Amino acid sequence: MNPRRGERLMVPEAEFQSYYDQPVIKPPVWKVPDVPAYLYLGGLAGASASMAALADATGRPSLRRVGRIASALGATASVGALIHDLGRPERFLHMLRVFKPTSPLSVGSWILAPFGSLAAAGAASELTGIAPRLGSVAGAGAGLLGPAMTTYTAVLLADTAVPAWHEAHPQLPVVFAGSALASAGGVGLLAGAEAGPARRMAVLGAAVELGATELMERSIGLPGEAYRTGRAATVLRAARALTAAGGVGALLGMRHPGSRVTSVLSGLLLNAGAATTRYGIFEAGMQSARDPKFTVVPQRQRLAERGAAAPDNHHH
Amino acid sequence: MTDNRLAGPLDDPTAEAGYPADHPERVGFFTDTSICIGCKACEVACKEWNLLEADGPLDLSGNSYDNTVGLGADTWRHVAFIEQRVPARDKPQVDLGMPGPGPPGGTSQGGDRDDRDATDVRWLMSSDVCKHCTHAACLDVCPTGALIRTEHGTVMVQDDICNGCGYCIPACPYGVIDQRPHDGGAFKCTMCQDRLGDGLAPACATACPTDSIQFGPLDELRERAAQRVEELHERGVPEARLYGHDPSDGVGGDGAFFLLLDEPEVYGFPPDPVVTTRDLPAMWRHAAGAALAAAGGIALAFLGGSR
Ligand code: SF4
Ligand code: SF4
Numbered sequence: 283m284n285p286r287r288g289e290r291l292m293v294p295e296a297e298f299q300s301y302y303d304q305p306v307i308k309p310p311v312w313k314v315p316d317v318p319a320y321l322y323l324g325g326l327a328g329a330s331a332s333m334a335a336l337a338d339a340t341g342r343p344s345l346r347r348v349g350r351i352a353s354a355l356g357a358t359a360s361v362g363a364l365i366h367d368l369g370r371p372e373r374f375l376h377m378l379r380v381f382k383p384t385s386p387l388s389v390g391s392w393i394l395a396p397f398g399s400l401a402a403a404g405a406a407s408e409l410t411g412i413a414p415r416l417g418s419v420a421g422a423g424a425g426l427l428g429p430a431m432t433t434y435t436a437v438l439l440a441d442t443a444v445p446a447w448h449e450a451h452p453q454l455p456v457v458f459a460g461s462a463l464a465s466a467g468g469v470g471l472l473a474g475a476e477a478g479p480a481r482r483m484a485v486l487g488a489a490v491e492l493g494a495t496e497l498m499e500r501s502i503g504l505p506g507e508a509y510r511t512g513r514a515a516t517v518l519r520a521a522r523a524l525t526a527a528g529g530v531g532a533l534l535g536m537r538h539p540g541s542r543v544t545s546v547l548s549g550l551l552l553n554a555g556a557a558t559t560r561y562g563i564f565e566a567g568m569q570s571a572r573d574p575k576f577t578v579v580p581q582r583q584r585l586a587e588r589g590a591a592a593p594d595n596h597h598h
Numbered sequence: 599m600t601d602n603r604l605a606g607p608l609d610d611p612t613a614e615a616g617y618p619a620d621h622p623e624r625v626g627f628f629t630d631t632s633i634c635i636g637c638k639a640c641e642v643a644c645k646e647w648n649l650l651e652a653d654g655p656l657d658l659s660g661n662s663y664d665n666t667v668g669l670g671a672d673t674w675r676h677v678a679f680i681e682q683r684v685p686a687r688d689k690p691q692v693d694l695g696m697p698g699p700g701p702p703g704g705t706s707q708g709g710d711r712d713d714r715d716a717t718d719v720r721w722l723m724s725s726d727v728c729k730h731c732t733h734a735a736c737l738d739v740c741p742t743g744a745l746i747r748t749e750h751g752t753v754m755v756q757d758d759i760c761n762g763c764g765y766c767i768p769a770c771p772y773g774v775i776d777q778r779p780h781d782g783g784a785f786k787c788t789m790c791q792d793r794l795g796d797g798l799a800p801a802c803a804t805a806c807p808t809d810s811i812q813f814g815p816l817d818e819l820r821e822r823a824a825q826r827v828e829e830l831h832e833r834g835v836p837e838a839r840l841y842g843h844d845p846s847d848g849v850g851g852d853g854a855f856f857l858l859l860d861e862p863e864v865y866g867f868p869p870d871p872v873v874t875t876r877d878l879p880a881m882w883r884h885a886a887g888a889a890l891a892a893a894g895g896i897a898l899a900f901l902g903g904s905r
Contacts (some may be wrong), residue, residue, distance in 0.1 A: 369762020
């Protein structure tokens, strides 16, 4: 066991006041699995598109193929999950009614729309063999937008009053980027003899996903507790196990690249891990929104620090 | 160009939103909770005027006389009730003929005599509402443009634009706006936009029998509120304090602010709310950094050489 954990448990429960334990903020009305799936699929699609574009540029047709298919399927399913989550799905196109730099969901929609179109065009060309040049151009375009696809969703969560998300805004994009690399690399393992780059992506991504999640939970103060308790803790434990197992599987494959079973299994584990990580982070946010402690206590501390800095600011 | 577009003091959010210089003055609410009698006339008047449905089946919450529990898609005014046992005082703070402690006909009238001799029961009542923030997170994050700043400086949802994405809901630092389940759209207080246009005060302020809810130009309300706190302090109510009046607070000051008799969190308010988009530039910087690192990581994976 980690000795730091033990120390943390010794800290007495923070005292705070609330209105009949009611939440101060409204918990998101976003649905499961829609929104966790939207987060995971967008990341998978983004990193897959970049992988496919580089595979195209370096003459790896099998890797390009799985990458393009994954990016198109991921983007389409991500849009589908987003639409399904809307309270008024028939008004989905209102997302593109304006471009609002202050809204990560607006910015994200303006990344997702061209990305999805380019990824779909690349995959269509790949599957039909029609217009391979255009397919490459579309694939390159999707590949350029890919990295943005992996992290805008982190800003989407962080730009809320939800303590476990907002306070994690420096670390969350790193977690999401790592997780996206792991899942896309996991899909790329299916490319057989050309899977080398995907394997390295998978291992790197899994390591970043595991490390950055741990770091995030530890560096955000009290809201970090929302990641270490309740359902979020259970889900994130499962996510860690899945990602670690998938990462080890991908690593073993570096020595013995022949085994298809190991590759498929590792890819599945990595993708299950990435999806579960998103779900765990989603749950942690929900928990931190439902319990007024996570809103009141850090704000109180902030006020106390400010009051100590400028004592005349406050009455009493 | 305007500074402080995302956070910080902002004199005229209406002009910042693009209205011409001759726009109407910014209006707001000053809710003086020290004279609220908990009659809920505001809740009822709001429901009536805005044709809001019941929130659900009639239910008792157990939270004193508050069975509404909180603001929501169909509750745009909400009266909070807090029963506190406080040390006995020699003089009542603000005597408005408050009802006695405990539920009517309940046991607390008889029992507990020793305890009641040593303490008074203090009853805090407060009518909550959308704060019509100077920097409104709900408005900032809305991707469709459904949420707008009105010509009166208030914040309003245009129902025909809202696609029910739900983003505004966890963005609000006060937990105000919510989704109407069977409709999918987001709803909250409009400050009776339809009445404002006709030169009328909002329904809640009109119905309030004690003037606990005061409506008017925000500047005037802020002055009046400052006087009222001073007056209460002089009358021996040192715990009176304003909440949401300060243009240098985390949301640039509220269009609807309050006089409270205890810490904000006792009433269910966040003690130090901050508009989440204050940190948006930092968020995008971190996200861009991570995206570039992801691109670099993928490129490195292809440089490994072996297949
Ligand atoms: S209180 Fe909440 S709903 Fe009202 S304007 Fe401010 S952020 Fe929007
Ligand atoms: S639910 Fe409606 S009002 Fe709220 S952010 Fe989405 S589109 Fe805007």
